[in-house]
Each structure stands twice: as structure tokens, then as C-alpha cells.
Amino acid sequence: MQRPDTNSPAPSCRVSAASGALLATLSGPWLITSPAPAPDASPAALLRALEATPRPARLAFESSGVTGWDSSLLSALRAVLAKAAATGVQADLSGLPEGVAALLDLAAKVPERKGAARHSVSEPFLERVGGLALSVRDGFEGLTEFLGDVTLACLNLARGRAVFQRSELLSLIKQSGLDALPIVSLISLLVGLILAFVGAIQLRQFGAQIYVSTIVGIAMVRVMGAIMTGIIMAGRTGAAFAAELGTMQVNEEIDALRTFGFSPTEFLVLPRMLALVLMMPLLCVYADLMGVLGGFIVGVVMLDINPMQYLTTTWQSVPLVNFWIGLTHSTVFGVLIALAGCYRGMRCGRSALAVGQATTSAVVTSIMSIIIATAVLTVLCEILGF
Template sequence: MAESDGVLTLTFSGTWRIDRPSPDLSPIRAALGKSPAPKTLAFESAKVTDWDSRFLTQCRAILALAKAHGVTPDLSGLPAGAKSLLELAEKVPERQGAARKEASTPFLTRVADMAFGAWQGVHNLLDFVGDVTLACLALAGGRAVFQRSNLFALIYQAGVEALPIVSLISLLVGLILAFVGAIQLSQFGAQIYVSTIVGIAMVRVMGAIMTGIIMAGRTGAAYAAELGTMQVNEEIDALRTFGFSPTQFLVLPRMIALVLMMPLLCIYADIMGILGGFIVGVFMLKINPIQYLTHTWQSVPLANFWIGLVHSTVFGVLVAMAGCYRGMRCGRSALAVGQATTAAVVTSILAIIIATAIITVACNIIGV
């Protein structure tokens, strides 16, 4: 940096790339602000070997300082490309409001936005539940419109294709319950009561809960992804255009399939869980197989079986509605489909836990 006859000349040299640190502009600011101030700001860049946007950024900052102090810039000493870009930047001023500004939202505004979002979510949910109710009434009256062949495919998908994972998880849960119970009961010589623990736990609630969680992660997520993709591809809009109800055509068969299959899968999960306890009781605790099965049959009341079926039916409704609701409310992007799928699983599991608590309290009140 040198000054002569009212001309302040800045000399650039070396490499000016974005990976290099920015120089301090304090000496330039001091030179432009002194009295008397230079009349012209010139540049010398013959020794610059390489440059990119970092060089332009520094030049723009220096030109801004010169403009603030009323100094006239002379760009003739800059590289031709940099000179053209800087002149173009001066000719096209920055649009007001184009720059991103980090503004702090007031606390009450954030609370109001959260409350409005929650209310909007409740409104959308009630609207969806109303559409599903009307679709069920249309089904009861024989007026629901959907593809029967699609219904059978959904039943197969939600039922037969889910058997392997339900078998594995239920068998392992039965093994775990029996093993944990055996550790405690063996201290009192009451190993036979392992069959009671496993039988009541699986038949009353665990079979239904494990099946519901499996179906939430498997089928509920699939429903959300399928309907979300249809929303992105505007297939749901096409159904509305042709006069079809998307709730009847898409949501209703999925709900029917899951509600029909959940009790059957729950019974199957109960059997696999009892089988897991049977394996531990016979091969680890050396209990007679006939004695184990007989004690299980005698110690598990039939009311527990019906309670488990009620659980599974409710879970089927909740998982199907959560998956379909998130899919129908999906945005129109690939990211929105992923978010809808994740939200469907989380909503389904949360609904299963809440429903389990409500049904348990209700059964306790009525003494079942």
C-alpha cells in the first residue's frame, strides 16, 4: 500500500483463493479515513498468480470502504475478469430483502405458532377421522368404491408376508420372558409357574403389543410411503378429478386388511410366544412337556384371550389410520415421503402405548 499525489495504490500479489485466510483491512480503513483523505484508490495486481471469489470479495469490501469515505476507485489495475465482474456487480444493485437475515422470533410468537400448528394438526386429524367414518358407513351400506382385487393383495401383504418376522419376534419374546422368570422362580423351586408367566403375559397383552409394533414398522410405514408417493405423483389428485373418494379407494381397503389380519397375527404370536416359553421350560428347566402345556392351559383364563384380541383389533385400526393419515397428508417431495414414513411409525407406536394404558385401566375398573 503506497500513497502519492492523492492516489492510494493497493498492491496485490500471490494467491487469492477461498482456502486462504482473509487479510486485515484495518490499515486500508485508516489510510482512507485520514485527513486529508486520498482522492483516488488504485489497484496493482500484476503479481497475482491465482484468484477466485475470495479476491472479488476482498475487492468489494475495499470498494465499499472507498465509497464510504468518498474516494474514487480506479479499477484499471485489476485483472480483466475481476474488473468486469466488479463493474457488473456495481451496475446490478443487490435486491432489498434478498440477503438472508438471522432474525430472532419473539417467544410469544413462537408459542403462538406452536399452538396454531397443534390446532391445525388436530383439525386435520378430525377431518381425516370423519372421512374414514363416512367411508365405513358407505361400506356398511354397500356403496363403498374400491378394488376388491387390491383388497386381497393387501390382506396377503399384511398377513401372510408378515408371518416370518412375527414368528421370530414372538418366539424370542417368549424365550426372554421364560428365561427371566426362570431365574427368579428357580430360587423357590416353582419353575412350573414359568408357564403361567409366559402364558398370561403373551395372551393378555404382549402378543398384541409386539404384533402391533411389528406391523407399525412394517405395514404402517409401507402405507405411509405408498400413499405419500401417490401424493407426490399427483395420483390422489387424479382420483378426485375422476370423482373417486381417495379415502374409500385407498384408505378403506388398507384398514380392512389390517383390522382383519391383526387378530389372527396376534393369536399366532401368542402361540409362538408360548412355544418360546415351552422351549425354555422343557430344555432348560427340565419340566415335563405334557405338564407344561397342561399347566399353561389351566392357568390362563379365557378372558385374557379376548382381552388380547381386543388389543390387537384396536392396534390394527390405529396403525392403519396412522399410516394412511401420514401418507395422505404428505408433501410433494421425496423428503416429505421420508418424513411421513418416519412420522407414521412414531405415531403408531405412541398410539399403541396410549391405547394399551387405556385398555388396561378399563379392564382393571371392570375387574377383568
């Protein structure tokens, strides 16, 4: 950050009135490094003159004494011109330095896109609470509308009337499935290793190392494989869905689809949800195998368990019902991740900042949904006796 040069002259803005018009005489260097002008020779004095009674009819500028300028002059003049427009005073920019008038005219013709800037405003507590309540209500209405559109799209799919690109569905299946195998492999293998290490520390005290296979097998197959896969896909695929749809919203591609008579929910959301719902159970099974492999490595290498004994114990100690519970978890997680990512993307604002916020919200919403769904499914399994 540049500091003002106290040795340089200060800029000046002298205001004079004649025949119902204001003349602002600018002089000196209007630079960021220049010291602040005197209070009676600053743009604030010109702002006060524009609010005076009677109101002047015209505002003109004289800038022959300006020795240099940069964005500081543009910022001061933009505030003055905004006040002149608010008070109905006509501004004549012909007396400004060469290039200043063109830049100001360009800034006025291109309005700031909504949501592009961050504003730090101190609001009263009750106003913040009311705004939060309204945002929650709007969010609930938007979510209800989105779920309704998704339901109609699924019904059209069941009747064979859904309109979307089959080639895009295949590409999304590859993106959600095959491309995710490396990270799923690594994380699931490490989770199996960790579970086996933690179990081995306790079981070795009782000479029951063989039950490490039981701990790893049940934990991975029943819930951990599905949860870890869901979290990975939330941060990888769910965020990608939100970013893709958010960028399309910024570029007005979704509006173009509506203009051509296509349903954005069918054309964009439905194939993404189908791809993730189809791939999540397969990835969950793969994660279960990698987790069991991680436990196998610890059991054979660290605990000196016979490989066939380890595999046999795993097969005998993991009931098949745990496998189906894990697949149920993964399918539910796939639906939730796809809905969260697509919902945040479809409801994204029209700026780069909004795309980042939508991506972050998609990941947070997906992970929260996974945790809540896990708790609900665990309670249901307990009630049903599984």
C-alpha cells in the same frame, strides 16, 4: 471443503452509473477457491447501489475480464437479480459469460418447491409458541376431517357403495399378513424366551419352575402378544402406508383421483384399514403361539420340565377371557396403526423431505397410540373385572 487460495487474485465487481443506468464490471476468477473480493468491489456494493436514491432504471453487466467462474458467481448474481426485481430495476444479462445467463434464467423459471429446503431461522419465543398453537389447531382440524371421511367411507362399505379395488385389498392383506410372519415369528419367539428366562431366575429359588408356563402364557395371550405385534406392524406396515400415500401425494396421484371423482379415502385408506384390521387378530394369535413356544423351549431344555406337563399347565392356567382380551387389543391396534399411517400419508407435503417426515410421524404416532390404548383398555378391564 475447499479453502480459498490466498495466492490467487481476488474477483472484482466495480459499479458505475451513467444516464440512470448501472453498469457492473466483473473481472478476475469467480471461483469458490478464490479469496473474497474487496468491500468496495463486491456484490454487496452493487446491492447498495440498487437501493440508492434515485433508483436506477436499468442494470447491465460487462464480464470480459472474468477469467473463470463457478457456482459462486451464480449465487452472487442470483442475490443481485432478486434485489433488482424487488426494486423494479430491469436487468440485462447479455453481458454475462456464456452459459451464466442461461443457468440464471433456468433457475428463475423453476421455482423451489415448497418444503424442499430446510431453513434455520431464529424466531422469538412467543412467536414459536403461537406457531405451535396454530399447528396444533390445524392438526386437530385435519384429524377431525380425516376421521369424518373414514367414517363416511365405512358407512358406504356397510351399504355396499364403497369404491376401491378388490385386487388391491387382497394384495394389502398379503402384505400385512403373510409377509409379516417371519418378523412376527422371530420377535414373539424371543419375547417368550425372555419372559421365561426372567421368570425362571426367580422361580427356581422356590422350586416352582413349572409356573414359568403360567407367566409366559398369561403375559403373551393377554397383552404382550398384541403389543409386540402392534409395534412390529407400526414400524413395518404403518410406515409403508405413510410412505406409499405420501409418494402418491408428491406425484399428485391423489389429486388425480379427486379430479376423476373418486374418494381418496375410500379408494386408498379403506382397503388398507380393512387389511390391517383383518390381519392383526390373526397375527396376534400366531404371536401368542410363538411366545408360548419360546417359553416351552426354555421350560423343557433349561428347567427340565416334562413337555406334556408344561403344555397342560399352560392350558389350565390361561383363562379363555385372556385370549379375547388379547384379540380386542390387537383389533384396536390394527385400527390405530392403519389410521396413523394413512393420515400421515394423506397429509404429507409435496417433497421428498415431507415423505420422510410423514413416515417417521406415522411410526411415532402409531406406537404412542398403542401405549395409550393399552393403558385405557387395561383400566377398562380392571373396571369390568376381567
